[in-house]
Amino acid sequence: MLESKMQNQKIPLAIDCDPGIDDAWALLLAAAMPEFDVRLLSPVAGNVDYVYTSENLRRLAAWYGLPGKLGRGASQALEISRIDAGDIHGKGGMAGFDLPPTERPFEQAWSWDLLYEEACRAEAEGGLLVLAIGPLTNLALALEKYPDLAAKLRGLVLMGGSAGPGNHGPYAEFNIACDPHAAQLVFESELNLAMVSLDVTHAAALQREEMQALCAIDTPYSPLLKAIASFMPEQAVLHDALAAAYLVNPELISWEEVEIRCECEDDVHLGQTVFSFSGRRFERFTFPPLCERTSRPLHLLSRSVNREAYVGELERRLNALKK
Numbered sequence: 001m002l003e004s005k006m007q008n009q010k011i012p013l014a015i016d017c018d019p020g021i022d023d024a025w026a027l028l029l030a031a032a033m034p035e036f037d038v039r040l041l042s043p044v045a046g047n048v049d050y051v052y053t054s055e056n057l058r059r060l061a062a063w064y065g066l067p068g069k070l071g072r073g074a075s076q077a078l079e080i081s082r083i084d085a086g087d088i089h090g091k092g093g094m095a096g097f098d099l100p101p102t103e104r105p106f107e108q109a110w111s112w113d114l115l116y117e118e119a120c121r122a123e124a125e126g127g128l129l130v131l132a133i134g135p136l137t138n139l140a141l142a143l144e145k146y147p148d149l150a151a152k153l154r155g156l157v158l159m160g161g162s163a164g165p166g167n168h169g170p171y172a173e174f175n176i177a178c179d180p181h182a183a184q185l186v187f188e189s190e191l192n193l194a195m196v197s198l199d200v201t202h203a204a205a206l207q208r209e210e211m212q213a214l215c216a217i218d219t220p221y222s223p224l225l226k227a228i229a230s231f232m233p234e235q236a237v238l239h240d241a242l243a244a245a246y247l248v249n250p251e252l253i254s255w256e257e258v259e260i261r262c263e264c265e266d267d268v269h270l271g272q273t274v275f276s277f278s279g280r281r282f283e284r285f286t287f288p289p290l291c292e293r294t295s296r297p298l299h300l301l302s303r304s305v306n307r308e309a310y311v312g313e314l315e316r317r318l319n320a321l322k323k
């Protein structure tokens, strides 16, 4: 009885992000996911400076009608200086697009304190799921401050790391490179996590015609999507959108159980994700509610993507937002 009631419940969700054009896509998908109840939105410095990522998040949340508290996040990494991807996302991070202004306020509280609060609140509902699509600084600070947090979270889906080459130098993926020490804290924790890695987001790249077809779906957000598309004229790699789409469609990604660590010592390889592969593959995976959780931390690495199903999911979700 309890189980069938839980199956119909929305899954509580917290999103940690650094908008960013592909974050803007991911957040738009989140606004079209009735399966989830967005409880917390946390900005972090990443693609561009915190002043921009936080303001972009505030404006996107208001425009998209995304519920949830707006936390105050980290403006710098735990130990290293800021790196930036403003050249890829445009000055200000939104491909030069002016998001509608809003009065929606930030909470006074820090994101890491709100995350703990929301995790405690969601325990009786199967646990809070976290989608992290930026550097992992906020989450690391939360895990350090609240040692029992990992046991309270349903799981973490993160976009980051790579089982192939990096996109910030030859070895490191950008989100992890921004704050390798935070990533390592997350990997060392008891948290169950699924990593949507760069090699797989690249395999899901959208061709120009596919992007054009998606932008032609007439939603209030088409002007933003068109601005983003014109920023990526050939192929569009919407890394964060794949992680968000997987939340509602577990058929999109297949996984392998691994152990993950992040290189934090060697300067040349700083931020590289390193894996011990188990050979145990899962064609499909979703995080079970807390009451069914296995005791040890589970690390899953994305191994392949069903591209057609992914494009279909983007289409379906945008159609649901039609004017």
Ligand code: BDR
Residues within 6 Å of the ligand: 020, 021, 022, 023, 047, 085, 133, 134, 159, 167, 173, 174, 175, 198, 239, 240
């Ligand atoms: C990741 O880095 C950022 O530039 C994107 O928003 C994405 O989260 C891809 O490496």
Ligand code: CA
Residues within 6 Å of the ligand: 017, 018, 019, 020, 022, 023, 046, 047, 133, 134, 240
């Ligand atoms: Ca991002």
